[in-house]
Amino acid sequence: MPTHFRCEIEDGIATLRLDRPDRKNPLTFDSYAELRDWFRQRPYDDSVKAVVFGSNGGNFCSGGDVHDIIGPLTKMSMKELLAFTRMTGDLVKAMINCGVPVIAAADGVCVGAGAIIAMASDLRIATPATKTAFLFTRVGLAGCDMGACAMLPRIIGQGRAAELLYTGRSMSADEGERWGFWNRVVAPEDLETAAQEMAARLVAGPTFGHMMTKTMLNQEWSMSLDMAIEAEAHAQALCMQTEDFTRAYNAFVAKEKPVFEGN
Structure with missing residues (x-):
């Protein structure tokens, strides 16, 4: 079982959660790598037939941890930086190639790499409190991170994707549903149930x-x-x-x- 995120498997549904709710569930070097490796193993494990990537403590994911990732990145060589960016991209590839549907159930903060994880999921459910932002330009980087420039326009359209990726502004849950990013917006107390019911329906299918x-x-x-x-x-x-x-x-x-x- 993983050590850098929570994983519960029941009735063919794996429910994952980042487990640092006090920090709004940021990613670390270790959790990135472990998530990548976990998804890479799914084609070889028939026990998991659907994945729910859930929220924890009222938030989905606040992106890369400022102290554990962003700070160290400013001191790395180009070779080290490229190894890191390839590793984060490999998480998206692993999610795409895992062979089972992935459902993002996002409450609260869903930004940076968290927004990417939601984007890379097959189906997405939010709450009215969900705020989604591709923050990369806000920290001096390009919006083209982890496949965002390829995938996001295909979900919400080129113009809308360009706006979010250039500005890094937050997309409300209402906007996201109207634009087709979120399949459904439900009350916070219904988020877990809605995601599990959707996953159960998929598991019961072919x-x-x-x-x-x-x-x-x-x-x-x-x-x-x-x-x-x-x-x-x-x-x-x-x-x-x-x-x-x-x-x-x-x-x-x-x-x-x-x-x-x-x-």
């Missing part, structure tokens, strides 16, 4: 099909339409060979609800 959906959603970014249609033909043909496809057919004939087993 999890091999979900893995293929996630794969195609991400791989088709760099494909032409013809390539994407052909890739989906192969993906769907593979899914048609699964037992879940047969189970769904038999259940339909019997006028019953299918019970999927992920194979």
Whole structure:
């Protein structure tokens, strides 16, 4: 089990939380690396079928810790800095390639790398109190961090993404929902339940099909339409060979609800 963040696994759902609520859950070098390694292991572990990245103490994540990360970065060599920025980017790659849906359940502060983690999730739920900001220009850096310039425009559009990435301003939960960043905004007391219910619905579905959906959603970014249609033909043909496809057919004939087993 991880030591630099909380992880609870029950009924196929892994619930992760950063565990420094007194500091609004900042990331450290260790938690970055451990999260990356944890997500990298998911394709080899059938026990986890969905991930909820939750909040803790009323906040999601305040980004990189000012004292534990930002300060040391100002003293590093270029080689060391590049190793760090590649490592943070590897967390996003690991989330994208983990093979299971990831749901961000964000309350309160969701900024910097925290906003990136939410962005890299497949589905996102917020509360009215959620404030999301890509703060990189506010600390003298570029907005192009951890894939933000590639992913954020695809979620909310080029102009809106450009505004957030240039200014570093906070996006309210209402804005985020209207712009398509948040799938849903719920009351703070309902956030945990909403995320767990969404995850449970995914776990009860055809999890091999979900893995293929996630794969195609991400791989088709760099494909032409013809390539994407052909890739989906192969993906769907593979899914048609699964037992879940047969189970769904038999259940339909019997006028019953299918019970999927992920194979």
